[in-house]
Amino acid sequence: MSRPIAxxxxxxxxxxxxxxxxxxxxxSRLPRLTKWLLVVGVVVTIVVLGAQxxxxxxxxxxxxxxxxxxxxxxxxxxLDASGLLQHPSMIGLSDTSLKQRVSSFPWIHSVxxxxxxxxxxxxxxxxxxxxxxxxxxxxxxxxxxxxxxSLGTAPLxxxxxxxxxxxxxxATWPFARSARAAAYVASQLPRAFSSQVxxxxxxxxxSVTLQMTxxxxxxxxxxxxxxxxxxxxxxxxxHSTLQPGDVVDxxxxxxxxxxxxxx
Numbered sequence: 246m247s248r249p250i251a252x253x254x255x256x257x258x259x260x261x262x263x264x265x266x267x268x269x270x271x272x273s274r275l276p277r278l279t280k281w282l283l284v285v286g287v288v289v290t291i292v293v294l295g296a297q298x299x300x301x302x303x304x305x306x307x308x309x310x311x312x313x314x315x316x317x318x319x320x321x322x323x324l325d326a327s328g329l330l331q332h333p334s335m336i337g338l339s340d341t342s343l344k345q346r347v348s349s350f351p352w353i354h355s356v357x358x359x360x361x362x363x364x365x366x367x368x369x370x371x372x373x374x375x376x377x378x379x380x381x382x383x384x385x386x387x388x389x390x391x392x393x394x395s396l397g398t399a400p401l402x403x404x405x406x407x408x409x410x411x412x413x414x415x416a417t418w419p420f421a422r423s424a425r426a427a428a429y430v431a432s433q434l435p436r437a438f439s440s441q442v443x444x445x446x447x448x449x450x451x452s453v454t455l456q457m458t459x460x461x462x463x464x465x466x467x468x469x470x471x472x473x474x475x476x477x478x479x480x481x482x483x484h485s486t487l488q489p490g491d492v493v494d495x496x497x498x499x500x501x502x503x504x505x506x507x508x
Contacts, residue, residue: 306332308364315370317352317397326350327368335360343368351396375399377431377445379408382416391432393420404440406431411448426451426468433471437479457482460489466496473498 310329312320324330326347340358347353352372359367375388378399388396389408395418399405408431410424420428427447434442444456455463455478463478465471477498481487490506 305335305363307335307338307366308332309366311365311367313367313369314372315353317372318350318370323347323350323353323370329366329368335362335364335366338366351394374432375405376434377406377408377428378403379420381418389420389428389431391428393422393425393428395420406434406439406442406445409444409446411446420447423447423449426453430455430465430468430471433475435475435479437475438482441482459487461487462490462492464492464494464496466494470498477501 307329310324312323315323326349327343328346329343338358338360340356343358344353344356347356353370354373355371357369357371359369361367373390373394373396375396376391377389378386379389379395380386381395386399386401386403388399388403388405390396408420408424408427410419410427424447427445430453431442431445438457441457441459442455443458443460446454446456451467453465453468455465457463461482463481465474474495477495478493481493481495481501487493487503488505492504492506494502494504
């Protein structure tokens with residue numbers, strides 16, 4: 246009887262897998278960038294605040310002032326109103342702030358401020374220009390600028406055209422409102438005959454008239470197309486034979502009309 250053959254059972258041993266190696270997650274760069282920006286911000290803030298503090302010290306306050314171009318207003322009154330005598334900080338000065346302080350002076354149109362660090366300023370005053378004179382309701386002669394505003398008292402012998410308003414509706418100053426055309430015409434007069442204009446009259450309808458020293462009268466009508474009207478006036482003065490008292494209508498420059506004086 247045969248003996249059973251024993252077969253060997255081979256059991257496969259499963260080796261455990263080696264533990265996985267933990268790879269650390271990459272560090273975020275955001276916190277480091279945030280810290281860097283924070284540091285930069287703090288440094289910049291300190292520098293700016295330090296610079297402002299330094300510039301506001303007495304060494305950087307106005308100590309020397311030069312005023313240029315001021316002819317019709319008192320220098321002492323101007324400086325007092327400007328606040329520059331109070332030694333303001335150089336860093337806080339500007340043309341706009343200075344103009345606001347001196348806006349009550351009628352002759353001052355604008356100012357330009359130059360800073361020369363650490364503590365010197367040069368103020369250039371740009372004055373209004375008087376183009377005519379006119380009497381106030383109190384019969385005081387005042388200078389008038391191109392906008393029709395009063396610039397203050399003028400001497401009676403001032404050699405500028407006198408503005409008049411025909412039949413004013415009130416006793417208030419009209420040349421900055423209803424009679425502004427007269428001041429505008431005065432500002433536009435050409436050199437060819439401006440010295441011969443004695444009186445510039447405006448009426449409620451805005452019609453402007455020039456009374457000359459010759460004496461002649463030129464009716465301009467509305468204050469428009471002035472160049473052509475002035476050319477016609479100059480041509481009449483230079484080439485026409487007129488009688489004292491003649492009235493020349495140049496409302497339409499190409500169609501002149503001459504009216505002799507009424508006796």
